[in-house]
Amino acid sequence: MKKQLITLDINDQLYQVAVTPMDILVDVIRKEIGLTGTKKGCGQGDCGACTVLIDGKPQLGCLKLAIACQGKKITTIEGVADPVTGELHPLQKSFLDHGAVQCGFCTPGMILSSKALVDSTPNPSKEEIKRTLAGNTCRCTGYILIFEAIEAYVKARAEGEVK
Amino acid sequence: MGKMYEVSNKYHEYKDYTREFTEVGRSIPRLDGAAKVTGKVQYTDDLVLPRMAYGKILRSPHAHAIIKSIDFSEALKLDGVYDVITGADCPIPYGIVPHNANEHALAVGKVRNWGEGVAAVAARDEATAEKALELIKVEYEVLEAIVDPRESLKRDDLRIHEDAPNNIAYEGVQVYGEPEKALEESDYVLEQEYYSSYVNHAFIEPQSAIADFDNNTGQLHLYATCQVPHYTHQQLSKVMELPMNKIRITVPLIGGGFGGKGVASQADFCSAILSRKIGRPVKITYERSEVFATNNGRHPCYMKFKMGFDKNGKITAVDFNNIMDGGAYAGWGIVVLFYTASMVHIPYMVPNVRFEGKRVYTNKPTCGAHRGLGGVQPRFAMEQMLDQAAAHFGMSPYEIRKLNAAESGYTAKSMMYVPHTEYKKCLDEVVQRSGYLEKHGKLPYGKGIGLSGGYYISGTSYTLYLSYKPHTVATIKIDEENGATVFCGATDIGQGVDTVMAQMAAETLGIKTEDVKVIPRDTQISTFDLGTFASRLTFATGWAIRKAAEKVNAELFPVAASMLQCRGEEIAVKDGMFYSIYEKKKKHVPWSDVVTMYIESNGPLTCTGQFTPPRRKGIQQGGNIGHSPTFGFSAQIAEVDVDLETGKVNVLKITEAGDCGQPINPMSVEGQVHGSIQMGMGQALYEEMKIAPDGKFINPSLHDYKLPTSMDMPEIDATIVEAFDPSAPYGGKESGEGPIQPTAPAIFNAVYDAIGVRFTEMPLTPEKVLNAIKANKAK
Numbered sequence: 001m002k003k004q005l006i007t008l009d010i011n012d013q014l015y016q017v018a019v020t021p022m023d024i025l026v027d028v029i030r031k032e033i034g035l036t037g038t039k040k041g042c043g044q045g046d047c048g049a050c051t052v053l054i055d056g057k058p059q060l061g062c063l064k065l066a067i068a069c070q071g072k073k074i075t076t077i078e079g080v081a082d083p084v085t086g087e088l089h090p091l092q093k094s095f096l097d098h099g100a101v102q103c104g105f106c107t108p109g110m111i112l113s114s115k116a117l118v119d120s121t122p123n124p125s126k127e128e129i130k131r132t133l134a135g136n137t138c139r140c141t142g143y144i145l146i147f148e149a150i151e152a153y154v155k156a157r158a159e160g161e162v163k
Numbered sequence: 164m165g166k167m168y169e170v171s172n173k174y175h176e177y178k179d180y181t182r183e184f185t186e187v188g189r190s191i192p193r194l195d196g197a198a199k200v201t202g203k204v205q206y207t208d209d210l211v212l213p214r215m216a217y218g219k220i221l222r223s224p225h226a227h228a229i230i231k232s233i234d235f236s237e238a239l240k241l242d243g244v245y246d247v248i249t250g251a252d253c254p255i256p257y258g259i260v261p262h263n264a265n266e267h268a269l270a271v272g273k274v275r276n277w278g279e280g281v282a283a284v285a286a287r288d289e290a291t292a293e294k295a296l297e298l299i300k301v302e303y304e305v306l307e308a309i310v311d312p313r314e315s316l317k318r319d320d321l322r323i324h325e326d327a328p329n330n331i332a333y334e335g336v337q338v339y340g341e342p343e344k345a346l347e348e349s350d351y352v353l354e355q356e357y358y359s360s361y362v363n364h365a366f367i368e369p370q371s372a373i374a375d376f377d378n379n380t381g382q383l384h385l386y387a388t389c390q391v392p393h394y395t396h397q398q399l400s401k402v403m404e405l406p407m408n409k410i411r412i413t414v415p416l417i418g419g420g421f422g423g424k425g426v427a428s429q430a431d432f433c434s435a436i437l438s439r440k441i442g443r444p445v446k447i448t449y450e451r452s453e454v455f456a457t458n459n460g461r462h463p464c465y466m467k468f469k470m471g472f473d474k475n476g477k478i479t480a481v482d483f484n485n486i487m488d489g490g491a492y493a494g495w496g497i498v499v500l501f502y503t504a505s506m507v508h509i510p511y512m513v514p515n516v517r518f519e520g521k522r523v524y525t526n527k528p529t530c531g532a533h534r535g536l537g538g539v540q541p542r543f544a545m546e547q548m549l550d551q552a553a554a555h556f557g558m559s560p561y562e563i564r565k566l567n568a569a570e571s572g573y574t575a576k577s578m579m580y581v582p583h584t585e586y587k588k589c590l591d592e593v594v595q596r597s598g599y600l601e602k603h604g605k606l607p608y609g610k611g612i613g614l615s616g617g618y619y620i621s622g623t624s625y626t627l628y629l630s631y632k633p634h635t636v637a638t639i640k641i642d643e644e645n646g647a648t649v650f651c652g653a654t655d656i657g658q659g660v661d662t663v664m665a666q667m668a669a670e671t672l673g674i675k676t677e678d679v680k681v682i683p684r685d686t687q688i689s690t691f692d693l694g695t696f697a698s699r700l701t702f703a704t705g706w707a708i709r710k711a712a713e714k715v716n717a718e719l720f721p722v723a724a725s726m727l728q729c730r731g732e733e734i735a736v737k738d739g740m741f742y743s744i745y746e747k748k749k750k751h752v753p754w755s756d757v758v759t760m761y762i763e764s765n766g767p768l769t770c771t772g773q774f775t776p777p778r779r780k781g782i783q784q785g786g787n788i789g790h791s792p793t794f795g796f797s798a799q800i801a802e803v804d805v806d807l808e809t810g811k812v813n814v815l816k817i818t819e820a821g822d823c824g825q826p827i828n829p830m831s832v833e834g835q836v837h838g839s840i841q842m843g844m845g846q847a848l849y850e851e852m853k854i855a856p857d858g859k860f861i862n863p864s865l866h867d868y869k870l871p872t873s874m875d876m877p878e879i880d881a882t883i884v885e886a887f888d889p890s891a892p893y894g895g896k897e898s899g900e901g902p903i904q905p906t907a908p909a910i911f912n913a914v915y916d917a918i919g920v921r922f923t924e925m926p927l928t929p930e931k932v933l934n935a936i937k938a939n940k941a942k
Contacts, residue, residue, distance in 0.1 A: 047451075088200065095200050134873050
């Protein structure tokens with residue numbers, strides 16, 4: 001299939017890549033652009049490991065055609081920490097400190113899904129947190145410490161301790 | 164209590180090996196955590212080597228068929244295709260258990276399960292490789308498939324493997340004591356049949372391998388998602404006909420294993436064979452359907468149990484007949500078979516045991532090692548039978564477990580020796596925390612509470628081939644440039660052993676965990692380790708690291724003593740500082756200064772420690788399997804709400820108490836426990852690989868194979884009971900496989916409490932529950 005040049009805006013940086021109309025976003029991000037933080041666990045929209053934010057909303061990179069993502073703002077896990085210092089976003093720090101990370105393969109998708117929630121909801125309930133993560137499968141943690149990490153971040157933010 | 168450990172030199176007599184730990188017992192976030200939350204870490208599929216080709220495997224659409232011919236001439240003509248291999252390129256069989264190795268990198272002559280690899284392509288990119296697969300023509304003569312091991316046993320006319328009459332891969336009998344007589348003389352004998360289901364690990368990272376064969380040096384470098392690099396190393400050596408010193412295996416980070424990556428994958432071999440042929444690195448990453456097709460998950464078991472009790476409710480005998488569905492190949496099968504046998508002997512005292520088991524071939528993806536292997540199935544049965552017996556004797560399920568529970572120092576009839584257990588404490592803890600005794604049998608219809616216990620080995624006493632070598636070696640290098648570096652080939656699959664190794668080294672060296680570097684997962688750079696299975700790493704690496712670190716101390720203490728101008732036995736090291744135990748303020752010197760002084764006056768400092776597990780005598784056929792230096796224990800209580808309209812079982816809460824000895828990293832222990840409960844609950848209620856009568860795999864996707872999601876998780880109250888195993892380095896033992904043992908039976912016991920129906924088959928689907936509720940009403 002013929003390739004064409006497209007431009008993707010990922011983490012506030014523009015990337016020009018040659019893709020076919022069939023190429024899915026996760027493959028382009030991982031293989032063409034080299035941002036391997038986005039993971040591929042099933043390629044069928046079931047596991048959520050390839051979650052990225054498109055215009056702030058969590059989307060599955062394996063169900064999106066790259067060509068259809070032009071002109072949109074894409075955030076991958078590499079775009080969550082401070083772009084200048086590399087310092088962890090407090091939500092990332094909370095995941096780390098609460099033991100919400102084991103093998104780490106679901107973690108990028110998990111963090112992006114929860115980031116979309118906490119960015120749009122000042123004080124999400126436990127139920128909202130659970131619902132938000134329903135499409136992100138984790139096989140290591142049993143989810144509980146992930147809930148706790150998000151709740152702790154939201155609480156610290158409400159108390160003005162973190163941004 | 165006196166000194167707990169043999170000490171390697173006099174300077175340690177004053178270093179306190181009590182429970183006053185500095186680094187051990189800290190809930191340290193894992194050392195690779197920051198790299199994981201930022202997406203910086205690299206897993207195998209993230210790696211790209213120069214000139215790398217991409218490989219794909221063509222898989223059989225039939226479960227049982229003779230391969231008449233394979234024509235790949237059209238595939239070779241496709242632009243961008245480098246080469247194609249078939250079974251003819253990999254005639255040498257492999258297997259994790261060498262004496263019954265019968266797997267091939269690609270099928271030779273015949274396929275025995277749906278999705279078995281028949282050819283592999285290396286091409287410029289994945290799309291080209293996929294196109295090439297479509298151009299390969301395979302002519303099959305389809306054979307009848309057998310998918311039920313009970314049927315398989317009767318079909319000697321239809322042998323899946325020619326050398327396996329009646330399709331029996333392996334069978335064994337163990338008799339301890341006089342089980343028949345004991346059952347006859349028992350006051351109460353309970354007989355029941357159970358079935359445990361066919362489940363997959365469903366780790367989120369599919370298997371991946373990159374082989375880089377250098378035709379100039381004859382050296383193969385494999386990067387792979389492998390939790391047993393040593394065993395894969397051996398098998399690659401055999402299949403590739405290369406000496407082990409011509410093969411190096413590097414394991415990048417692993418995205419979950421749970422035993423599923425505890426075998427060499429076909430991707431490992433196919434990438435290696437292709438790389439040697441085309442002179443380029445070759446990467447093969449599985450699709451999710453290939454993860455299911457190559458399985459290695461838990462063996463379904465058809466179990467017949469007889470349990471005898473005396474008039475007081477003490478267990479007199481167990482008779483256990485197990486028919487295990489092994490799937491198409493040998494794999495870990497023989498080991499799992501005898502693990503199911505050994506699991507009967509603990510955590511309760513069973514004076515007489517008869518086991519008879521057969522591991523049987525069927526035309527299904529092969530079963531193998533899966534978190535808590537061999538334990539989950541018999542535990543599912545026995546923990547329910549204990550509840551049934553308790554009801555017979557008018558005792559509470561708690562009481563009958565306490566009555567029969569083994570204590571520290573117990574030697575089972577199978578010669579399994581339990582140096583330490585706090586199992587009774589685990590039972591007490593969950594019963595108190597959950598209010599079990601106030602709730603059991605007293606909740607309204609549809610609501611229930613169930614208790615269960617379990618244990619798991621914390622290490623293994625034997626290698627899979629005859630060998631007396633150490634199971635783990637650790638080398639600690641001390642220098643000014645890096646401080647302390649621990650080399651140990653243990654494999655972190657997500658459980659966090661890299662961090663735990665750093666903590667244990669830091670503890671003995673007297674420095675901070677964050678200042679220890681760990682070099683793991685590389686057969687060339689790291690020192691030897693047997694692999695990640697049998698919950699062996701904390702115990703085995705702990706001993707090796709401690710012994711190495713003690714040798715380092717033996718070198719550094721005299722230097723520190725000279726620098727501080729006091730006697731060696733009067734100093735200690737902690738938080739990166741050597742100091743006089745009498746005059747700490749006046750006499751102290753940084754650890755790094757002592758290192759500099761040592762190196763300037765003595766030269767480099769590198770010390771090695773090792774661990775070889777104790778062997779025990781008096782064993783029967785297969786009876787050495789299950790022996791372990793020590794064991795971890797867990798008790799759980801499930802509270803459920805059965806939806807009487809839909810039959811759905813909602814698990815509301817799990818209360819858990821675990822004996823993992825001294826937790827090295829309590830936060831990691833908590834994660835292991837939660838993950839175990841999630842996996843146990845998945846098998847109990849949702850998960851099942853479905854195979855059609857003709858052997859076709861019906862649900863090889865994470866859409867149709869139902870995992871517990873965030874929405875399904877119950878509240879979990881997990882506690883680590885106060886425990887310290889004096890036989891363990893730093894007092895710690897396993898926590899990753901014990902806690903999966905009680906989950907399913909606790910849920911089943913709770914469902915019985917809720918609706919009065921004893922279910923004996925997993926998974927407990929709404930359909931089964933609803934039918935039972937209707938049948939109840941009809942009565």
